[in-house]
Amino acid sequence: MPTHRQPSLRATTGARPEVQEAEAILVEHYPRLVRLAYLTLPPSLGRHRRVLAAHATVQRALPRTSRGGAGGEQQGGVEGAAYRWVRHRILRGALRWRWWRGGGLPLVVGLRLFPSAGGAEELALDQALSSASAPARAAFALGVLEGLRDSDVRELLLQCQVADPGAALRTAQRLRESGGGRAEALLRAAEFDPCAVQTRPSDLLRRRQRSRTAAAGGVLALLAAGMAAVDLPARDAGAPVTAHAGAPGQMALARALDVDLLQRAPHDAWTDTARLDFSVWPARGERTADRALLRRALDAWAAPDASVRVSATADTVRTGPAAPARLLYAGAVDDAVVVLFHDGGRVVRYAEPRSGAGAPALDFARTDDADVTTAASIVLGRTKDGARHLLAPWIAEAAVRDLLEPGGAARALAVADGGVTAAVPSPGTGAACTSWPALQLRSSQQIVEDHAFLVTDLGDLAPVHLTHTPPPGKDAPARQPREATGGSALASWARSACLLGALRGAGVRSVNDWTYAHQQLPDDAGRAAWVCTRAETWRGRGRVLVQFQPPAGGPESAGSVVARADDTAACSRFGQHVLAGAHWRSPSGKWFLLAAGSRGVSRITAAGTVAADERGTTLAVPVPQGSTVRLSARLASGGTLAPLAATDDD
Template identity: 35%
Template structure:
């Protein structure tokens, strides 16, 4: 959980975030293009449409930048194709400026940046690195402290911008970076019949007409309760000029790319939210959000959200200093919210009018939240369901599956309504690594085992599955260790894609090192309910053949866990290998 030091806002937040990304990324490779990657990484980590993080958002954005820089395989740049950002002293200048960090890996470089630029002390830097998945955070900090503090770091906002791109994107890039020196080369405008910066003629499709609006009660007769059943809402639905401008802005932004221009989108919302004009348009499989505040316009395009059998997401309308306003599905008439990270589920009613909620605090617990309890009394069984804001356009369905001896719920996970339904557990799991990049449709905590800890306490093993809109996802095994000294979360491993930790594959195992209060390390492992044997070789030797599915092997007393690789295997009652989630 972010501490007080993590909440302090840097004097120049964008510059510091880009420098944090640049320094950390340089530990992976020393090839040209690092500066551009750092800018794109930070731009993608910022709240949608924001050029700088607000004070209450800074800790969340910094965690996101740190994790993506440390594990670059898990993020994809978000930006305008054709734009190039490079140092003013030529390609590769950013690499030359960081030569003094030669020999340091990415975690150590990140530690140096946190202590040097963010003024975190060694303890705070260690805690922050550990919270985003660095296994030897203390070692990284120690190595970083050996670097002289006199190292002169480059200013990543002194850049050269070149290439072709939309005028809106170039303005946003320059304004976000706070550019001090800007050399502009070959900046061409895209538009109908105009010539681009490289001499290539591009054409923009004309703005489309809106599809016919559905009636307010049409969802009562529709078998598909998705966005096609949402009727237009908002006090500006009849403002033709605003709606036409949103259509034109979307077309101007993407109409020059074949197949990207909107064609007959449906209007979902048009109105004023938090002193800005907001328009939501649906053109399956995409949703566009148009925002106009003052003289600035912004168009953001997202994948359309998925829908469950009896759970439907809320859509993000606007982010403000006070929080986020959401648009509820038309058939949802009851909404409540509860903060993660507190004992018990303290639900409070959410005010909403015509589907638009009041501003709700977001990202206050390890960068995620709030949790919503929504209810559609007239649909299906009318029971409440839970959703969580993970930073995307739409909320993700939040679920929980209890450990043995509880029966497996064939209809799917429980809603996270109370502590016995995983609410308190989710408060811990939310701080065990960031959610994956891209839209997340479901977030389910599958608690597959509960283990007694050496010396006292309880270890709850959970597999957190983030389900993506396209059917993919990420499964992450987490040990939540609860002792008299407090609670600690350790990411034991994760795996992208596949069926792990779902009804299609419940056979999983995981292991990790855990340190007791006396400073001794123990290798702990557990497997799900159908396990027969579990074995560890390599860094430790141990086997459990009693069908309990647990393993606890004592190791040395030291500051850091043993480094020798441990190979874990588990077999079920049929002799088949179970999926092992490893680092």
């Protein structure tokens, strides 16, 4: 197969080939074309549907009739007009994908398909691609896998009616640069190969029930042709939802609201799976057989009336169930009765007062692509004493520690047989930040050896995973985030924990505290740290705060936030370079401009009220109070770097 670096490739669409020639192109280059479609299609489809959609997009590229061949062009070559025509047709189909146009999908019954899970690098790239636009993903794949020049990619995107190909190319360039030269290897990994998939059963109980009701379903379908306006019988006495036999959407809703079709994972499903998330949580709680309770919860989810208090994590849809959901919990928690469902991308919590007096509540939280840490617990309920969590079945130990006391020991947390914890104090919501409780959890040795991690409650259903990236070592490779349970990680979080209050209720999935530089301060004032605290949201966007931390009198002394940015890749694997500055007053009363960059920075320059230029990752220059200075940096790789936006109080 030709390499991806061929300079002669052109992005023109080419002449329309004969049907036989197009078929030969599809057969010969099927894996690479399906991979291109898979990378371009929206990640929101989920991995199973995106695999099917990628194959359907490629297969539908075959022309229906012949309109003249491609002349003397070679039939199977990627330089030929026939290949370029087929590629353009596939790319256009992937960019314009809509499910209602998805007729002719490959038929898969009883199985879920998904590419093999990769490592941390592949996962990080997948998350970065999820936050990029479809044209940007297409530009990235065309440049890396197809080897097209930017001018050719721009032309091809214009031919696909992309409004702003320049923006797509800029995003693709950032993705390539952040890959550290490994973009091609990562894109060719099994994580992004929809032709090499793993299989799992869908839900065996539902399929058994379907087989038993297949004959009845056939009769209903026949009746629907002549009785499209007739209501189906109510599911049970008092059930408010009806369905029209001739309306497939209503039939699907009726199935989604059928208590008997709720999915329930076996209690040991988590011990034999390649993916640990909410799909392997068993149904727990003493009221999982309470049909009336489950029916009320499903009906409230489908159509909450005015009395139901509804809330949702940021960017979480509040729609009703589209298919039978998975039951995670049903039982009494303090003064409420709680039901938890999982529909693949969300956890839905229904709660009603145990006394029967008062309004029920319905809460939604995004949990797509959750893993062993972000699917480790869910908040069941909150009282003045704190929050009770339902722990994942793979959690073997639970404890509580105060992040503001890094030297203190974690205290054991009582956990009932069903996985419900004792009340965990909630982080304070007032201006004073005197403590910050966090859960310290340890996974069972059945899935991983000696794996402990921290999560904390920021007001959403899903607690937030806390990680730490230590400072760069001398002449050492870039370090990756790790669990925040070691001594240096806890010391770092002691000075950053109170910043978490600004993220409350923002739909945060994880927060990483990265000490990206140390600096020796002027006037023998000691050694300061520069820390970038990055919050990843469930919707894929990032939010960063940069702290300047001078030597402190106590381990919990917070630093000063000197820069911030929203919707950014900064301080992540796909934004490894960071620069920030701050005005600082030394103990002797002198003012200085301080700046620090990450390990890839080779020189920092200041211009404005003062001019300075220093080699290395830090800069310190005397300045008048209130001076205005512009910073920039040169990277060891040859590029330039602008600083993150300074805060107003700097």
